[in-house]
Amino acid sequence: MTSTRDNPDGPAIEVRDLRKSYGSTEAVRGVSFEVERGEVFCLLGPNGAGKTTIVEILEGYRSRSAGEARVLGLDPADGERELRERVGIVLQQCGVQGDLTVAELIEMYGRYYKRGRPVDDVIELVELVEKRDARAKDLSGGQRRRLDLALALVGDPDLIFLDEPTTGFDPAARRQAWSTIRSLCDMGKTIFLTTHFMDEAQHLADRVAVMRAGEIIALGAPGELGGRDLRPAEIRFSLPAEWSLGDVPEIPVQQRSIENGRVLILTTEPVVAAQRITTWALERGVDLGHFSVAQPTLEDIYLELTGSGGEPEREEAVR
Amino acid sequence: MSSAATGAFGRDIGLVGWQIRYEQRAYWRNRGRGVFTFVFPLMFLVIFASLNNGQHLSTRGNIPYNAFFVPGILAYGVIATTYINMAIGTAILRDEGILKRMQGTPLPRWAYIAARIGSTCVIVALMTVVTVGLGVVAYGVHLRAGAIPGMVVVLVLGTAAFTTLGIGITRFIPNAEAAPVIVNLSILPLTFISSIWFPADTMPSWLKDVAKAFPIRALADGLQYAFDPRRTGAGLNAQDIRTLAIWSVVGIALMLRFLRRPQGE
Numbered sequence: 001m002t003s004t005r006d007n008p009d010g011p012a013i014e015v016r017d018l019r020k021s022y023g024s025t026e027a028v029r030g031v032s033f034e035v036e037r038g039e040v041f042c043l044l045g046p047n048g049a050g051k052t053t054i055v056e057i058l059e060g061y062r063s064r065s066a067g068e069a070r071v072l073g074l075d076p077a078d079g080e081r082e083l084r085e086r087v088g089i090v091l092q093q094c095g096v097q098g099d100l101t102v103a104e105l106i107e108m109y110g111r112y113y114k115r116g117r118p119v120d121d122v123i124e125l126v127e128l129v130e131k132r133d134a135r136a137k138d139l140s141g142g143q144r145r146r147l148d149l150a151l152a153l154v155g156d157p158d159l160i161f162l163d164e165p166t167t168g169f170d171p172a173a174r175r176q177a178w179s180t181i182r183s184l185c186d187m188g189k190t191i192f193l194t195t196h197f198m199d200e201a202q203h204l205a206d207r208v209a210v211m212r213a214g215e216i217i218a219l220g221a222p223g224e225l226g227g228r229d230l231r232p233a234e235i236r237f238s239l240p241a242e243w244s245l246g247d248v249p250e251i252p253v254q255q256r257s258i259e260n261g262r263v264l265i266l267t268t269e270p271v272v273a274a275q276r277i278t279t280w281a282l283e284r285g286v287d288l289g290h291f292s293v294a295q296p297t298l299e300d301i302y303l304e305l306t307g308s309g310g311e312p313e314r315e316e317a318v319r
Numbered sequence: 320m321s322s323a324a325t326g327a328f329g330r331d332i333g334l335v336g337w338q339i340r341y342e343q344r345a346y347w348r349n350r351g352r353g354v355f356t357f358v359f360p361l362m363f364l365v366i367f368a369s370l371n372n373g374q375h376l377s378t379r380g381n382i383p384y385n386a387f388f389v390p391g392i393l394a395y396g397v398i399a400t401t402y403i404n405m406a407i408g409t410a411i412l413r414d415e416g417i418l419k420r421m422q423g424t425p426l427p428r429w430a431y432i433a434a435r436i437g438s439t440c441v442i443v444a445l446m447t448v449v450t451v452g453l454g455v456v457a458y459g460v461h462l463r464a465g466a467i468p469g470m471v472v473v474l475v476l477g478t479a480a481f482t483t484l485g486i487g488i489t490r491f492i493p494n495a496e497a498a499p500v501i502v503n504l505s506i507l508p509l510t511f512i513s514s515i516w517f518p519a520d521t522m523p524s525w526l527k528d529v530a531k532a533f534p535i536r537a538l539a540d541g542l543q544y545a546f547d548p549r550r551t552g553a554g555l556n557a558q559d560i561r562t563l564a565i566w567s568v569v570g571i572a573l574m575l576r577f578l579r580r581p582q583g584e
Contacts, residue, residue: 059423060423061419061422061423081425081427084423084424084425085425087423089420089423091416091419091420091423093416094415094416094417094419094420095412095414095415095416095417095420096415096417096420097341097345097417099344099345099346099348099349099353100341100344100345100348104341104344108337108338108341109424111334111337112334112424112425112426113424113425114425135348151420155424155425
């Protein structure tokens with residue numbers, strides 16, 4: 001009766017001109033993208049940009065107002081069991097039956113899937129071995145999030161949705177979560193991730209779509225986003241008082257200026273520029289302070305694209 | 320149905336069985352809510368039955384108070400473990416996002432609800448055995464064997480009505496914190512006019528009519544019939560059964576309305 005309409009060579013997710021309105025406000029305004037199989041695709045954007053709306057449409061929790069959406073070849077709005085068998089979901093905030101233990105919960109949720117994974121494999125994968133028999137309500141925030149991940153993985157899904165998986169984590173816990181997510185990619189899973197952390201997108205994603213106010217405003221590999229690879233590098237250093245900007249040798253510069261008492265040189269040829277400046281300084285005995293060469297970070301690009309850090313975060317407004 | 324579809328259905332029935340076990344485990348581990356709803360009625364049984372031991376009810380042909388109160392508190396116990404527990408429990412499941420999480424898994428929604436209802440039936444059966452057992456052993460009440468069929472029918476219909484009403488009323492509970500207040504407000508006043516704690520035989524007739532419109536009175540009356548030494552017969556009172564059946568239909572309709580709404584929007 002159920003014939004699979006999924007073409008394994010086709011994209012894992014296909015979205016065309018997706019729209020979602022709540023009353024008169026349009027939360028998602030015509031978004032299109034494709035996610036390849038085995039790819040880590042990241043929706044990056046400030047809170048309120050429409051990331052969760054898109055994920056929840058793809059997960060089948062919300063209906064769309066217009067446009068097309070296909071997840072593993074199926075329409076998520078149909079709520080088909082076949083799709084739920086193959087998709088793992090980590091929601092942004094989601095409770096769990098707190099009176100059951102980690103092992104019991106993984107076993108229980110595993111039974112819902114046709115190809116449930118062995119309980120202890122999953123516990124090991126998310127590094128909850130020492131909390132195996134602890135009740136879910138007694139876990140710390142980070143451990144709870146790892147349990148969320150375990151419950152999303154227990155059905156051995158082809159595609160995993162992670163909605164802000166590391167919000168509220170300390171840096172060490174975040175690194176640990178990243179390595180778990182990386183190991184999922186190594187298993188060939190497709191991962192659809194949302195985050196408002198630039199470094200998270202940078203570390204995990206093959207491709208990033210930057211969202212602002214319901215639209216995708218840039219899409220590409222983290223290193224190339226917004227023409228990041230083509231941007232001039234920034235060379236910064238301080239000059240001793242007896243030297244001035246005019247004394248610095250001619251180099252293929254795009255722009256030179258003094259910023260906060262330090263020289264800032266923008267150049268598309270940072271290697272040549274750095275070599276000339278340092279040679280000049282060594283020959284004349286000029287003591288250059290805080291010498292640095294930097295490519296614009298993803299954060300710079302992101303802030304530029306989303307405009308002064310984007311809209312105020314809704315959750316922060318409440319606090 | 321094709322054999323593949325029958326196979327899938329068989330697997331889902333198996334899943335319901337497993338899920339009942341997990342629900343049971345979680346219920347008995349939850350000292351705050353789960354066990355409380357079970358122990359509370361038994362506590363009342365011990366207090367009131369001990370206080371009034373040896374008393375007789377003049378408005379009911381001088382039958383012993385406990386022949387009236389043991390089945391009355393059983394009715395309350397059934398309501399506590401079905402209606403009260405289901406309504407508060409479902410509000411918590413909804414607010415914490417557990418319903419949403421379950422919806423994202425391949426477990427069919429009907430199977431999950433069936434398991435929660437199944438688990439409640441186990442608790443009702445235990446509640447019945449413990450209450451009747453205590454009543455017979457400690458308070459000398461007598462359950463007439465001939466009335467057991469009627470008692471079973473009333474218990475099954477009562478469980479059906481109050482379980483589904485408990486799920487259905489969640490629609491009107493704005494958040495889990497408000498649940499205990501709303502649930503108790505909707506049930507406690509009615510228990511006083513429904514002859515649970517004492518016979519409400521001398522109250523004005525309009526109040527009696529109010530009580531008769533609700534299923535608490537019907538459940539208590541149906542159960543009290545089986546313990547009333549003046550009665551004979553199978554204990555099948557057409558009016559009680561009709562009231563409980565109507566409320567079961569109302570409960571099922573309310574439950575289905577609650578379940579049709581997807582979690583998330």
